[in-house]
Every structure is written in C-alpha cells, then in structure tokens.
Amino acid sequence: xxxxxxxxSRDICQRGxxxxxxxxxxSQVTMMFWYRQQPGQSLTLIATANQGSEATYESGFVIxxxxxxxxxxxxxxxxxxxxxxxxxxxxxxxxxxxxxxxxFGQGTRLTVV
Amino acid sequence: GExxxxxxxxxxxxxxxxxxxxxxxxxxxxxxxxxxxxELGKGPQxxxxxxxxVGEKKDQRIAVTLNKTAKHFSxxxxxxxxxxxxxxxxxxxxxxxxxxxxxxxxxxxxxxxx
Numbered sequence: 152x153x154x155x156x157x158x159x160s161r162d163i164c165q166r167g168x169x170x171x172x173x174x175x176x177x178s179q180v181t182m183m184f185w186y187r188q189q190p191g192q193s194l195t196l197i198a199t200a201n202q203g204s205e206a207t208y209e210s211g212f213v214i215x216x217x218x219x220x221x222x223x224x225x226x227x228x229x230x231x232x233x234x235x236x237x238x239x240x241x242x243x244x245x246x247x248x249x250x251x252x253x254x255f256g257q258g259t260r261l262t263v264v
Numbered sequence: 265g266e267x268x269x270x271x272x273x274x275x276x277x278x279x280x281x282x283x284x285x286x287x288x289x290x291x292x293x294x295x296x297x298x299x300x301x302x303e304l305g306k307g308p309q310x311x312x313x314x315x316x317x318v319g320e321k322k323d324q325r326i327a328v329t330l331n332k333t334a335k336h337f338s339x340x341x342x343x344x345x346x347x348x349x350x351x352x353x354x355x356x357x358x359x360x361x362x363x364x365x366x367x368x369x370x371x372x373x374x375x376x377x378x
Contacts, residue, residue, distance in 0.1 A: 152310075184365065193353060193370045194308070243307055245366075252298065253366060255307035 153178050157244050157256035164234055164263050171230045172259045174244030179224040181248040188241040188258070200227040234263045266291040268356050270369025277344050278377050285372045287354035288336040294356040297330060297337045298366070302351045312339070344376045
C-alpha cells in the first residue's frame with residue numbers, strides 16, 4: 152500500500168489569504184485526487200490531479216479557486232485561494248493506480264477566520 | 265453520474281454483536297466497491313474492497329457482500345470491539361479505463377459500547 156503524507160496537518164488562516172497544501176506519495180501512482188470533507192460529512196471530489204497538465208475539476212470547483220499542480224508522479228499541491236470561512240474544511244489527498252486501491256493522506260484541517 | 269446511498273447513518277451495538285452497513289449504487293458500470301474506516305482526526309483507511317466478479321469477500325472479522333443485480337453491497341463486522349468505533353464509508357467506482365474516481369456514500373457512525 153502507498154503511504155501518503157500531507158502538509159500542513161492543520162492551519163488557521165485569515166480570510167482573503169491563500170494556503171497551499173502539499174501531498175507526497177512514497178511510490179509512483181497513476182492517479183492523484185483532492186477531496187474536501189466538511190465536518191461530519193462525506194468526501195467530495197474537488198479534482199483529479201494530472202501529471203504535467205491541467206487538473207480535471209468536478210462540477211462546482213474551479214481552477215481559479217483551487218489551483219492544482221502535479222509536477223511528477225509522486226507529488227501534488229492544492230491551493231485554496233482567496234479564502235473565506237466557508238472554505239473551512241478538511242482537505243484530503245488520495246493516490247492510486249488503475250485497477251488498484253486508492254489510499255488517503257491524513258488530511259489538512261483548515262480553519263478560516 | 266454515480267450515486268451511492270448508505271444506511272444507516274448511525275449504528276450503535278454492544279461489544280461482541282455484529283454490525284451491518286448497507287449501500288446501493290446507481291451506475292451498473294461500477295465494478296469496484298471499497299469500504300473505508302475513518303477515525304476522528306484521521307484520513308480514511310481502506311479496510312476491505314470487492315470487485316464485481318466476486319460475490320463475497322472476507323478478512324477476519326470483516327466481510328463484504330455484493331449483489332450486482334440489485335446494485336447493493338454490504339459491510340459485515342462480526343464480534344465487534346470498541347476499537348471498531350469509527351465512521352465507515354462505502355464507495356463505488358469503475359476500474360478498467362485510464363481514469364477512475366470514487367463516489368462515496370454519506371457515511372455511517374458506528375459506536376461499539378463496551
């Protein structure tokens with residue numbers, strides 16, 4: 152199984168600022184995904200991080216708000232831009248390959264004040 | 265797109281009893297069904313999964329069953345222990361192409377009372 156590390160594990164940010172979350176996988180994975188999890192809720196897919204090309208965003212999520220990078224097969228970043236209190240949530244990175252399991256990082260708990 | 269319904273939303277059992285969580289999915293093309301356990305403050309952890317060419321899979325106290333015709337699958341935990349207390353999520357996906365993504369159910373909060 153892959154081990155996925157996320158940084159930071161938690162942060163408190165001022166509204167209007169941006170936060171970049173890093174995700175590192177200990178082995179090469181085909182797929183990397185970013186999810187948002189509101190407190191007590193299920194996981195909602197934000198986007199698929201594509202290596203060397205623009206991420207594929209789900210309905211309701213846009214690149215200007217959540218820019219994503221994936222420079223190689225083991226690393227990705229998610230930026231939450233121009234934050235508001237509604238962006239307070241847990242952000243989770245996931246990695247896997249076609250026909251294999253998907254594993255999750257520990258998550259980044261973001262509070263916007 | 266895929267839609268996954270999960271029931272119940274909360275489940276409380278006595279230690280040693282069995283727990284069953286049920287999920288239904290809408291897309292008949294889905295062929296991979298994982299279950300995740302999420303403890304407080306942690307990311308989801310894969311505990312068991314099943315592919316559509318199998319009807320049942322067991323791993324010690326945990327089992328998953330799949331009924332493709334009815335499009336539902338269930339998680340069974342026997343001899344529950346307090347450390348089984350967590351939120352459990354089912355998910356559905358299509359594996360086989362160059363892209364896949366998981367659709368999650370809303371989760372079940374399982375409480376095992378000592």
